[in-house]
Amino acid sequence: MNQLLKLADFSVSFATPRGNLHAVRGVDLVVAKGESIGIVGESGSGKTVLSRATMGLMPSTATCTGLVEFNGVPLSNLSRAEVRNYWGTGMAMIFQDPLTSLNPVRRIGSQLMEGLIVRLGMPKKQAQARAVELLERVRIPDPYAAMKKYPGELSGGMRQRIVIAIAIACTPELLFADEPTTALDVTVQAQVLELLAELRQEINMTMILVTHDLGVVAGQTDRVVVMYAGEIVETAATKDLFANMKMPYTEALMKSIPRLDQSSGQRLRVITGRLPDPTSPEPGCSFAPRCEYATDKCRAEKPPLVTTQTGHQYRCFFPIGGSL
Amino acid sequence: MKKVQPFVRRLGQVCLVLIGATFLVSVLIRQLPGDVAVMINPAASLNERAALRQELGLDRNYFSAYWLWLSQILQGDFGFFIFGGKVLPVLKTAIPPTLQLIFYTQIVALSIAIPLGITSAYRQGARFDRFTSTMLFSLSSIPNFGIGLILSLLIGVKIGILPPSGYRPISDGFLQHYRLMVLPVMTLAIAPISTYTRLLRAEMIAALREDYVLLAMSKGLSDRRILLRHVLRPSCTTLMTSAALSMGGLIGGALVIEIIFVIPGMGTQLAKAIGTREFIAIQTFVTFIALFYVTFNSVVDILIGVVDPRTRNRRA
Ligand SMILES: Nc1ncnc2c1ncn2[C@@H]1O[C@H](COP(=O)(O)OP(=O)(O)OP(=O)(O)O)[C@@H](O)[C@H]1O
Ligand code: SF4
Ligand SMILES: [Mg+2]
Numbered sequence: 001m002n003q004l005l006k007l008a009d010f011s012v013s014f015a016t017p018r019g020n021l022h023a024v025r026g027v028d029l030v031v032a033k034g035e036s037i038g039i040v041g042e043s044g045s046g047k048t049v050l051s052r053a054t055m056g057l058m059p060s061t062a063t064c065t066g067l068v069e070f071n072g073v074p075l076s077n078l079s080r081a082e083v084r085n086y087w088g089t090g091m092a093m094i095f096q097d098p099l100t101s102l103n104p105v106r107r108i109g110s111q112l113m114e115g116l117i118v119r120l121g122m123p124k125k126q127a128q129a130r131a132v133e134l135l136e137r138v139r140i141p142d143p144y145a146a147m148k149k150y151p152g153e154l155s156g157g158m159r160q161r162i163v164i165a166i167a168i169a170c171t172p173e174l175l176f177a178d179e180p181t182t183a184l185d186v187t188v189q190a191q192v193l194e195l196l197a198e199l200r201q202e203i204n205m206t207m208i209l210v211t212h213d214l215g216v217v218a219g220q221t222d223r224v225v226v227m228y229a230g231e232i233v234e235t236a237a238t239k240d241l242f243a244n245m246k247m248p249y250t251e252a253l254m255k256s257i258p259r260l261d262q263s264s265g266q267r268l269r270v271i272t273g274r275l276p277d278p279t280s281p282e283p284g285c286s287f288a289p290r291c292e293y294a295t296d297k298c299r300a301e302k303p304p305l306v307t308t309q310t311g312h313q314y315r316c317f318f319p320i321g322g323s324l
Numbered sequence: 325m326k327k328v329q330p331f332v333r334r335l336g337q338v339c340l341v342l343i344g345a346t347f348l349v350s351v352l353i354r355q356l357p358g359d360v361a362v363m364i365n366p367a368a369s370l371n372e373r374a375a376l377r378q379e380l381g382l383d384r385n386y387f388s389a390y391w392l393w394l395s396q397i398l399q400g401d402f403g404f405f406i407f408g409g410k411v412l413p414v415l416k417t418a419i420p421p422t423l424q425l426i427f428y429t430q431i432v433a434l435s436i437a438i439p440l441g442i443t444s445a446y447r448q449g450a451r452f453d454r455f456t457s458t459m460l461f462s463l464s465s466i467p468n469f470g471i472g473l474i475l476s477l478l479i480g481v482k483i484g485i486l487p488p489s490g491y492r493p494i495s496d497g498f499l500q501h502y503r504l505m506v507l508p509v510m511t512l513a514i515a516p517i518s519t520y521t522r523l524l525r526a527e528m529i530a531a532l533r534e535d536y537v538l539l540a541m542s543k544g545l546s547d548r549r550i551l552l553r554h555v556l557r558p559s560c561t562t563l564m565t566s567a568a569l570s571m572g573g574l575i576g577g578a579l580v581i582e583i584i585f586v587i588p589g590m591g592t593q594l595a596k597a598i599g600t601r602e603f604i605a606i607q608t609f610v611t612f613i614a615l616f617y618v619t620f621n622s623v624v625d626i627l628i629g630v631v632d633p634r635t636r637n638r639r640a
Contacts, residue, residue: 052538055542057538057541057542084544084546085544086544087541087542087543087544088542088543088544089544092542092543093538093539093542095535095538095539097535100534100535100536101535101536101538101539102536102539103536103539103540103554103557103558104536104558104633104634105557105558105631105632105633105634106553106554106557114540114543114545114553115543115544115545118543118544118545118549119543119544119545150633150634152633152634163539166539166543167542169543170543170544
């Protein structure tokens with residue numbers, strides 16, 4: 001398979017008043033062309049930082065170390081202006097909240113055409129035609145009318161479709177979708193996910209889908225990466241993961257999926273305890289304080305990332321179902 | 325129908341403001357010490373004085389006196405000077421210099437503050453940003469008549485590259501006109517430059533943290549394009565509101581600055597009229613000053629609606 005993205009020992013930290021905050025720690029990841037990867041983990045586990053930092057979309061308070069290689073080009077060695085050439089055309093991103101990710105004072109049409117005109121150098125007429133085509137593709141009912149509207153005049157679901165249209169406008173090879181459905185109604189969520197899956201097939205786009213919902217991941221991805229406290233703690237092919245999860249943390253996440261068969265009044269089961277303080281990492285397994293299987297060894301020593309023959313990786317001394 | 329209503333409401337508000345302001349002034353003028361009748365004719369007898377006061381309407385109560393003035397001005401009669409002459413011709417020569425002064429000041433202030441604000445926000449915390457904010461803060465803490473006097477003395481008299489004071493209408497030639505306007509406009513512009521720059525900087529820093537800026541960045545646009553197309557525009561609403569609000573201070577400042585730079589505008593005329601208790605003229609001048617203020621505010625309100633669709637939705 002053809003390798004599109006490679007991260008090696010990739011770390012991101014922020015300078016904060018309380019000291020260095022380690023948001024992403026030593027991530028190794030290879031993404032093949034056409035693959036769909038899910039990144040899951042609780043709120044604060046570093047999913048957003050990992051995806052934004054991979055693109056290079058980081059504030060000046062962030063320090064990134066390690067290697068990011070895109071199509072064989074080490075982006076981590078390039079200047080910001082050079083990396084920018086990959087944005088939109090090589091990699092694009094969909095953000096969580098469609099209500100805040102469109103500019104409220106500019107018309108949909110101009111926001112959609114901007115990338116086409118500036119990045120691809122299309123003449124205005126052609127960009128207009130392409131924009132209408134894109135809006136049709138994301139199933140906006142009346143594309144011509146929508147072009148003239150301001151974001152405030154559209155519903156959340158419509159706006160997320162437009163955000164998607166903007167992201168795919170310059171046919172990027174890699175699309176990051178950072179919780180693209182979290183802010184939407186359940187029925188709209190399903191539609192948007194379906195749309196993403198369709199587009200991915202049509203233009204053979206590689207996708208990295210960030211979510212804290214394992215349920216979303218199940219239907220949409222080939223492979224899952226589970227993050228905890230800035231680290232990858234488990235990765236496996238999606239089917240393999242659901243059939244045979246190794247990490248106690250993944251199991252706990254699994255139990256927190258809301259199910260349709262549960263009565264609606266029932267509370268979501270949340271994992272007890274909190275993420276460790278990212279400014280002062282402790283020795284040992286970072287999940288130990290919350291893990292029901294934790295032993296003294298877990299608290300003293302850091303478990304390494306183990307890879308099985310099937311390519312299943314996990315970071316635990318006492319994996320569920322025993323080590324192979 | 326929907327579009328007419330706010331307009332009518334606005335017009336109603338404008339009228340109310342104008343009536344309120346002029347009535348207040350008419351009451352206040354009466355509180356000035358000194359009897360106008362005595363000033364006109366110090367040798368007049370008691371009877372003569374009473375007759376004079378009746379003639380000028382000074383014996384009426386506040387409401388009746390105000391009504392007299394209002395009904396006249398509505399009929400296009402701008403009143404007369406007690407010491408002789410009509411108000412209208414004076415008004416005609418006094419309005420242009422004042423309006424020019426205010427207009428130029430706003431233009432200069434905005435065209436300096438916008439680039440300063442954008443650059444400060446973009447280079448937040450860097451040397452340029454710190455230097456600009458310290459500089460503007462120190463300058464804006466000097467009262468503007470102080471700045472006016474310093475500039476007039478330093479640049480006008482000592483260095484002598486610009487005339488220290490005076491006024492020429494545009495019809496005397498552009499160069500003549502603008503050379504005289506440079507110092508007073510610089511003086512007046514310092515306070516609004518400082519306000520606008522600080523405001524725009526804060527607004528743009530807030531806007532730079534918005535998700536839509538991140539989305540714009542992720543399209544691969546240049547920083548310049550993002551600042552100008554995506555960040556400046558939503559931040560402009562506040563800037564325009566501030567420009568409208570600072571109008572009151574600017575008019576007040578212009579009136580004072582005119583006196584320092586010997587510009588025969590509304591300020592100079594108003595000062596003269598107050599000195600001689602020309603109560604009819606004062607009231608007419610004040611009406612026009614209030615009129616400038618509300619007109620400018622209304623225009624800005626409409627412009628904000630054009631620039632920022634969010635406010636349109638809010639109002640609908
Ligand atoms: N700009 C920043 N400056 C400082 N710390 C940051 C910054 N952005 C993120 N962090 C920190 O990095 C850590 C990881 O955050 P991140 O947003 O990646 O989590 P997440 O997994 O995306 O969570 P969520 O599911 O809530 O989106 C958090 O501790 C967060 O506080
Ligand atoms: S290493 Fe120990 S503490 Fe960590 S997840 Fe495994 S069992 Fe739990
Ligand atoms: Mg996130």
